Amino acid sequence: MKDDIVSGDYLTGAMQALQTVCRDPYVVGSDFVGEEISDIGELKAVIREIVIHLPRTIRLALYENRSRRSQLLLGRIWDFLNPLFQILIYWFVFSVGLKTETRNGFPYAIWLMCGMMPWLAMNSSAVNAANAIQYNASVLKNVSIPVTIMPMKAIVKAYYEHLWTMGI
Numbered sequence: 001m002k003d004d005i006v007s008g009d010y011l012t013g014a015m016q017a018l019q020t021v022c023r024d025p026y027v028v029g030s031d032f033v034g035e036e037i038s039d040i041g042e043l044k045a046v047i048r049e050i051v052i053h054l055p056r057t058i059r060l061a062l063y064e065n066r067s068r069r070s071q072l073l074l075g076r077i078w079d080f081l082n083p084l085f086q087i088l089i090y091w092f093v094f095s096v097g098l099k100t101e102t103r104n105g106f107p108y109a110i111w112l113m114c115g116m117m118p119w120l121a122m123n124s125s126a127v128n129a130a131n132a133i134q135y136n137a138s139v140l141k142n143v144s145i146p147v148t149i150m151p152m153k154a155i156v157k158a159y160y161e162h163l164w165t166m167g168i
Contacts, residue, residue: 049148057149061156079161083120087113117162125158 050057069075091109094100100108129151133140136150 046148049146050152053146053149054152056145057152058156060149061153061160064153065157065160083117083162086120087116090116121159121162124162125155128154128158 069078072078074081087109090112094112095108102108103111132150132154133147139145140147140150
């Protein structure tokens with residue numbers, strides 16, 4: 001059992017590494033103590049690529065929204081009704097079922113919508129962006145486009161869809 005027996009040298013080394021990390025801000029994001037972060041240049045390149053391809057990303061997101069809506073019976077109205085139904089269900093459960101009180105003169109439904117609308121947009125964009133590369137793997141294999149477009153397309157698409165819910 002290696003974990004049960006810990007030598008004093010190991011603990012001393014671990015404490016020195018922890019003190020080094022606390023003193024040197026460049027070490028915090030590194031894999032090894034003493035290695036400076038070299039990913040800032042890579043991050044700048046990714047951000048530059050996103051900015052360069054932003055018009056293409058927006059165009060792809062809008063096209064995907066239109067093509068998805070053309071297959072739905074209610075089309076664009078569904079982008080409005082889906083969050084409205086979610087909010088009505090939450091409102092019914094908490095206001096009617098649990099009899100929540102008004103806060104500062106505002107009904108609970110107003111408080112709920114102010115929190116739920118941004119949450120629905122952020123949740124949808126984060127989940128879709130996390131899965132975007134896997135979902136679009138066949139497109140990325142066959143078409144020469146930057147990989148960063150796919151997560152950004154998912155984020156733009158989610159916020160565009162939820163832009164309609166802000167009118168509720």
